[in-house]
Amino acid sequence: MAPKVLFVLTSHNKLGSLDKPTGWYLPELAHPYHVLHNKTDITVASPKGGEAPLDPASVEAAKDDVSVNFLKNNESVWKNTQKLDDFKGKAADFDAIFYVGGHGPMFDLVDSPTSQQLIREFWEAGKIVSAVCHAPAVFYNAKLSDGSLLVAGKEITAFTNAEEEQAGLTDAVPFLPEDALNKASGGKFVKAAEPWGEKLVVSGRLITGQNPASATAVGEAIAKALGV
Incomplete structure (x- = not known):
């Protein structure tokens, strides 16, 4: 039987205080x-369920064949997401969780x-926990049952301060993933x-990846970890 992976998408579509759309x-x-x-x-979930907002800027930026074909042929993947709440207590049904x-x-x-x-349940059930770009920020404050931080002492990566600065969005985010994860991991952030x-x-x-260029590698690492 094929391994089961829970993909998690955002339901949030507005960029901080800026009047700009955002999403995954x-x-x-x-x-x-x-x-x-x-x-x-693959099962896809988001906080609100239903259609998860696609960042229009990413459609403009991503001209590679994989992204273009996915956009054209796989709308149902992000337009019919299940509610994230429904997966609490169900880590045993999956082999990995991946945050986009x-x-x-x-x-x-x-x-x-x-x-x-969910992060705690998946981790403590021995499952793969993964994310790419801004999404590893979801781990910065994730605690295990004993109160310790999941990422403490572990090497981790995410979208960097320099990348956020070059994107011109440093002031739009509530915090910078690099700073938060470097602190939580005890200085183990790498890039x-x-x-x-x-x-x-x-x-x-x-398993974490730094940016859009790292997305394929994250997928391949998940596949390798699952033995498929």
């Missing part, structure tokens, strides 16, 4: 989906009690030599 980032769903959809059984990036998760997933419960470079970090069952 196209290549960060398209590429891992492309790698995994023939090898695993974009600025949206910074607003509705990072401090979500439901999300934090590519240059902004926008590919960076994959596998710390046992914790």
Whole structure:
């Protein structure tokens, strides 16, 4: 039987105090989906369920074939998401959880009690816990049953301060993923030599990728960890 993976998308569509739309980032769903959809059984959830907002800026930016084809042929993946709440207590039914990036998760997933419960349940059930770009920020304050931080002492990566600055959105986010994760991990945050470079970090069952360029590598790392 194919391993089961729970993909988590944001339901948040407005960029902080800016009057700009946001959401999840196209290549960060398209590429891992492309790698995994023939090898695993994928379920997609979001805080509100239903249609999860796609960041229009990511459609403009992502001209690669995988992203373009996904956008054209896989609308049902993000338009019919299930409610994240419905998966509490169900980690045993899955083999991995994967958080898709974009600025949206910074607003509705990072401090979500439901999300934090899922992360704890998946981790403590021995499952793979993974995310890319802004989404690893959801782990910054995720605590295990003993009160310790999930990421304490573990190497981790996410969208960097330099990348946020170059995107011109440093002031739009509630905090910077690099700063929060570097603190929570005890200085174990790592990144590519240059902004926008590919960076994959596998710390046992914790798999993170730095940016859109790292999305395929994250998908491949999940597949490898699942043995498919």
